[in-house]
Amino acid sequence: MDLFIQLTLTGLTNGAILALAALGFVLIYKSSDVINFAQGEFLLVGAYVIFAMIAQVGLHWTIGMVLTLLIAVLLGVLVERLVLRPLIGEPIISVIMVTIGLSSLLRAIVSTIWGNQPKSFPPFIPSQPINILGATVGADRLWALVIAAVMLVLFNFFFTRSREGIAMRAVADDQQAALSMGISVKKIFAWAWSIAAATAAIGGALVANIVGVGPELAGFGLRVFPVVILGGLDSIPGAIVGGIIIGLLEAYTGGYIGQGLNQVLPFIVLIIILMIRPYGLFGQEIIERV
Amino acid sequence: MLTLNNVEVIYNDVILVLKGMSMEVPEGKIVGLLGSNGAGKSTTLKAISGLLKPEDGEVTDGSIEFMGQEIHHMDAADIVRLGIFQVMEGRRVFEHLTTEENLIAGGYTRREMNLKPDLEMVYHYFPRLKERRHQIAGYLSGGEQQMLAIGRALMAKPKLMMLDEPSLGLAPLLVMEIFEIIQRINKEQGTTILLVEQNANLTLAVADYAYIMENGRIVLEGKPEDLRENADVREFYLGLTEVGQRKSYRDVKHYKRRKRWLS
Numbered sequence: 001m002d003l004f005i006q007l008t009l010t011g012l013t014n015g016a017i018l019a020l021a022a023l024g025f026v027l028i029y030k031s032s033d034v035i036n037f038a039q040g041e042f043l044l045v046g047a048y049v050i051f052a053m054i055a056q057v058g059l060h061w062t063i064g065m066v067l068t069l070l071i072a073v074l075l076g077v078l079v080e081r082l083v084l085r086p087l088i089g090e091p092i093i094s095v096i097m098v099t100i101g102l103s104s105l106l107r108a109i110v111s112t113i114w115g116n117q118p119k120s121f122p123p124f125i126p127s128q129p130i131n132i133l134g135a136t137v138g139a140d141r142l143w144a145l146v147i148a149a150v151m152l153v154l155f156n157f158f159f160t161r162s163r164e165g166i167a168m169r170a171v172a173d174d175q176q177a178a179l180s181m182g183i184s185v186k187k188i189f190a191w192a193w194s195i196a197a198a199t200a201a202i203g204g205a206l207v208a209n210i211v212g213v214g215p216e217l218a219g220f221g222l223r224v225f226p227v228v229i230l231g232g233l234d235s236i237p238g239a240i241v242g243g244i245i246i247g248l249l250e251a252y253t254g255g256y257i258g259q260g261l262n263q264v265l266p267f268i269v270l271i272i273i274l275m276i277r278p279y280g281l282f283g284q285e286i287i288e289r290v
Numbered sequence: 291m292l293t294l295n296n297v298e299v300i301y302n303d304v305i306l307v308l309k310g311m312s313m314e315v316p317e318g319k320i321v322g323l324l325g326s327n328g329a330g331k332s333t334t335l336k337a338i339s340g341l342l343k344p345e346d347g348e349v350t351d352g353s354i355e356f357m358g359q360e361i362h363h364m365d366a367a368d369i370v371r372l373g374i375f376q377v378m379e380g381r382r383v384f385e386h387l388t389t390e391e392n393l394i395a396g397g398y399t400r401r402e403m404n405l406k407p408d409l410e411m412v413y414h415y416f417p418r419l420k421e422r423r424h425q426i427a428g429y430l431s432g433g434e435q436q437m438l439a440i441g442r443a444l445m446a447k448p449k450l451m452m453l454d455e456p457s458l459g460l461a462p463l464l465v466m467e468i469f470e471i472i473q474r475i476n477k478e479q480g481t482t483i484l485l486v487e488q489n490a491n492l493t494l495a496v497a498d499y500a501y502i503m504e505n506g507r508i509v510l511e512g513k514p515e516d517l518r519e520n521a522d523v524r525e526f527y528l529g530l531t532e533v534g535q536r537k538s539y540r541d542v543k544h545y546k547r548r549k550r551w552l553s
């Protein structure tokens with residue numbers, strides 16, 4: 001029972017962090033139809049930047065977090081402006097190739113600045129063990145869960161209540177019609193990329209706090225893909241549910257069956273679900289009226 | 291209020307679609323713009339609202355003035371902020387958004403934070419939309435979608451509302467209903483209306499003034515009552531011959547006159 005609770009909490013935390021990163025991916029795909037293969041690298045950058053702020057510069061973690069967010073937003077805007085905007089109207093495959101290139105570039109920049117050695121640093125979020133129903137969990141994991149959950153709720157609110165969030169979904173549906181009501185599509189794309197980079201960076205910071213930084217973080221970022229495919233490329237709730245399912249599955253298989261298999265099982269589940277629901281769990285079907 | 295002066299529009303750098311289009315829309319009026327398929331009506335509206343760019347179209351000559359300001363080089367978003375709102379052909383609702391979210395998107399450029407009174411105003415004109423406020427717009431009926439498209443425009447509180455074939459694909463009774471509401475909006479809100487249509491009968495019934503375009507330019511204009519008396523209009527747009535019978539396509543005279551129109 002202890003093990004079960006332990007695994008559940010681990011899975012939920014990882015899942016919530018994955019959901020954050022996946023959310024950004026979905027946002028970009030929804031608003032601009034671009035599949036961002038560099039989403040995992042946004043997470044990596046977030047992790048290293050927070051590491052630099054706290055362990056190397058020595059800032060308080062709250063300030064570090066805010067600065068990391070700002071840098072991520074800036075990175076998102078820059079990428080949209082310099083890399084993607086010139087590609088508007090180009091075939092989708094060139095855009096995909098560019099995001100793949102971007103992912104290698106970001107990885108190379110990170111390893112040039114910080115090297116390839118894994119680095120641990122004292123967890124900045126308080127991590128004393130806490131007892132829940134007999135299982136012991138680090139407080140940092142709980143914090144990560146809470147922060148991720150709060151972010152997800154905030155985003156949901158943003159997309160359904162705020163004018164800017166609704167405009168973003170409107171652009172996803174019909175760009176020219178959105179333009180006809182004065183919604184600047186360029187501005188919305190910039191928003192989408194900066195929010196995507198910011199959510200991934202928060203995810204990265206939370207991971208870094210728990211396991212430290214190292215190149216294997218990019219592997220964590222890669223798991224964004226099974227998450228979004230499972231949840232549906234264009235579904236915000238899908239990103240959240242998909243993240244949590246993958247997180248839990250990995251934790252349970254790792255704990256009950258064995259390490260190693262936990263890397264494979266999510267993909268097996270993924271294939272089965274896609275055979276039943278080709279758009280993913282929550283993917284939008286195309287509305288057809290006659 | 292709005293003046294088009296010899297406007298020329300070219301798509302993809304080669305296809306000349308508007309060939310010296312001139313017209314005027316006076317403040318507070320309903321102006322009709324009639325013409326057959328491919329005449330360039332939608333292109334005219336897109337030239338005014340700045341929506342040509344995504345289609346690789348461009349105003350290459352002439353000028354478009356709105357309330358004393360040249361607008362043909364402005365961004366679509368700025369033109370909306372000036373007070374021009376185009377309801378695009380084919381309704382174009384955001385299918386995955388709810389009715390109310392569609393309306394909020396329509397009010398995107400408004401400065402007010404609270405759009406509640408405006409939502410109520412739209413629901414006042416279209417009570418049916420209120421019943422379906424939380425429904426996904428993609429599943430509304432065609433008529434409801436057209437109401438939503440007009441409602442979205444109302445949310446922006448435009449000075450000039452341009453409607454592109456609002457009767458498209460709707461049952462006659464519903465078309466009447468929508469035209470009545472357009473007239474009410476014009477009177478009650480003081481919104482100037484530029485109405486693009488193929489339905490000449492109804493358009494001439496609601497408009498204060500009308501233009502007829504063929505092949506990228508205006509070929510005829512006048513007050514509805516005068517246009518109704520014009521033999522060509524009667525024949526080609528109202529489907530009536532001189533003696534009030536339905537036209538015959540084998541009529542040689544008809545063919546000749548048609549040719550004169552298109553040249």
Ligand SMILES: Nc1ncnc2c1ncn2[C@@H]1O[C@H](COP(=O)(O)OP(=O)(O)OP(=O)(O)O)[C@@H](O)[C@H]1O
Nearest residue numbers: 301305307325326327328329330331332333334345
């Ligand atoms: N994006 C485009 N690229 C190239 N040509 C275009 C484009 N849009 C319209 N055209 C051409 O311009 C001409 C006028 O089109 P437009 O849509 O303005 O006509 P319309 O009067 O609105 O017709 P309808 O009543 O069928 O809507 C047509 O011949 C059309 O083929």
Ligand SMILES: [Mg+2]
Nearest residue numbers: 331332333379
């Ligand atoms: Mg048209």
